[in-house]
Amino acid sequence: MEAKRKDEVCQFRLMASRDALDIIQGKWRIPIIISLMHGNKRFGEIQRDITDISPKMLSQELKFLEMNKIITRTLYDSMPITVEYSLTELGKSMNSLLEELLKWGLYFRKELVRKD
Amino acid sequence: MEAKRKDEVCQFRLMASRDALDIIQGKWRIPIIISLMHGNKRFGEIQRDITDISPKMLSQELKFLEMNKIITRTLYDSMPITVEYSLTELGKSMNSLLEELLKWGLYFRKELVRKD
DNA sequence: GTAACTACTTACCAAAAGGTAATTGATATA
DNA sequence: TATATCAATTACCTTTTGGTAAGTAGTTAC
Secondary structure, X not given: OHHHHHHHHHHHHHHHHHHHHHHHOOOOHHHHHHHHHOOOEEHHHHXXXXXXXXXXXXXXXXXXXXXXXXXXXXXXXXXXXXXXXXXXXXXXXOHHHHHHHHHHHHHHHHHHHHHO | OHHHHXXXXXXXXXXXXXXXXXXXXXXXXXXXXXXXXXXXXXXXXXXXXXXXXXXXXXXXXXXXXXXXXXXXXXXXXXXXXXXXXXXXXXXXOOHHHHHHHHHHHHHHHXXXXXXX
């Protein structure tokens, strides 16, 4: 009975992790979200933050994040045309997840240096 | 000056996130770690937790996690041979990251249902 | 008129990730 | 002798991901 209960908790957690993973999976999504955590940005500004991303990948991943309500695209009819990307409330709600990711990333690197 | 400082913070965070992403990237690593957060497990037990993983993938990802000091492999000379996998301290240090991942995963699903 | 800036898109290709199915090898049981 | 369990491994194939390079379209400065 105890063991079965514990098993169910594990199954529940495995399912919840899938939803989050579907969004953060991929080389560029987390970097894009981190960049936008530092303020609304234009296409070119994100490209300059993430120096090794190609316009194709940036465009593709911005579309994905917009479709999943993580970011918003706003077109300004200025001359030269500008497009601003910003995080939605849902996007902003990833903040503590990202903080833990960064914290663990730093800890992991520190441990690697210490042990090798 | 202010803007430049802010930019440097963003760059630093982008770099830290890469280290973490290199480890958690992939379809199966996070599920395996979650499974092991619920106790040390044998190969077959993890397979039963994560029902749709193939032995090839499980074996491959366990090796990766072992190489990166996230888990430990212990062979028991019992008959039938058993192999136990457990989290290292480094592996256990992912706990709050995983908690945030699960929390956000649940929030994300809830928001999707609410808005569509 | 031509070069540059904005924000992309498109075609093509290579590499990585992941799936399927069969097999391995040691031991134990019927 | 045949079958089952445990923990994988191997070969082969498909899908997904990501990279490169070039092009597009509108506006503006020289």
